[in-house]
Amino acid sequence: MHHASPERDAWSSRIGFVLAAAGSAIGLGNIWRFPYVTGQNGGAAFVVLYIAFVLLIGTPVMVAEIAVGRHARLNPVGAFRKIAPKSLWYMVGFLGVATGIGILSYYSVIAGWTFGYFIKTVSGTFSSSITSDQSVIVFTNFVSNPIQAIFFLFVFIGLTTLVVMGGVSSGIERWVKILMPILFALLLILTIRSVTLNGAVKGLEFYLKPDFTKIHGSTVAMALGQALFSLSLGMGAMITYGSYISKQDNLVISAAWVCFFDTMIAIVAGFLIFPALFAMGLDPAGGPGLVFVVLPTMFADMPLGAFFGAGFFLLLTVAALTSTISLLEVTVAYMVDEKKWHRKSAALFMASLAFILGIPSALSFGGVDWLSKIPGIGLGFLDLMNISLGNYSLTIGAFLISVFVGYKWGIHAVRSEIEEYGNIFFFRKIWTFLIRFICPVAIFAIFVYIVVTKNYF
């Protein structure tokens, strides 16, 4: 039984929500972003921080967002406005909508590369053995071609728009159910190949043996940002998806499953990338090109490599698609609920904005010089977007959401939302402690620390 209005979409079952939310969470964040950020931040010690943040901050904020969404049955702006009318809390929703467009814009650039690499693999670019040096050249040529980068960005945003125009539940649930398990199986097979390469041990050491002296400056902020990004938290994606779930579901259990699946995939991706990377003698701090350089080199040199390679890039494209759908959906839900736009026009409008905003990101890998290294900042445009929105904006959002749920809306309201239909609120006391004290205080402390040390990225 759904209490939704006839126009409001709904997941068909608890498993439907878990699948869609896992589809949002699992994406490039796990397989592209996690390994390269881990590589840039020293390896195992970063992984320890990341896991701690998933447990102490990510999981409680996940419960909080879903509860807000299901209670209000609205987009983030509407949800804050409904729960706290005549206050400024709805601004947190706006921050989320803006962040959603911004992340969608650059995320789709990387997703476009993924799709491009699928086509490259199928068309035989990596069929004969290539060295890692050659793979770097293929990558650099590919991403610095402006027409190509913009073309793939367009294709990818177009795909996302088509799905969102049709409504969320019908497409995603079905795709995720079939394709995510295949992606996981493929990851495991490829990981076995990676860890058995000559010289893989050094990569395992880098990934598993923490050296806490490597933690300094922005490392902690990066680990927190990565945890939030990977779980799709801090911008209302889970508020939006939560607004489509049934009152009968135990949302604590659903939240826990999503966090568990997402973290598993990220950890396995590390086992896939680092052994192969060290076996090839590459630099773990190589940045956003990491997976696009390491994996094709590995595929080129393994039995049925073209088959596994094509499968991998195709499934990663789908995983990215189920994430961009949620990014676009946040902004579309806002336009539909609050501005009474039609779903189709809202999707077209927001996607066009994201496409235009994505162009400088698409040109920031050699296509246009000053975008590749912005004067005075030293980062490329995409990197800058990725850090400011994918880390800091989500972190600020998560801070505000935890304060809102812990103090404004209040623990009792959450409790009745969760227990209303006789469900058990597992770990209620621990959750209360985490959301009221640990989340806001830890996030605040991290901000003070990076501001004081001026170590932003």
Ligand code: PFF
């Ligand atoms: N969680 C997605 C990933 O790991 O690829 C990215 C993402 C989706 C971030 C939706 C934020 C969001 F709201």
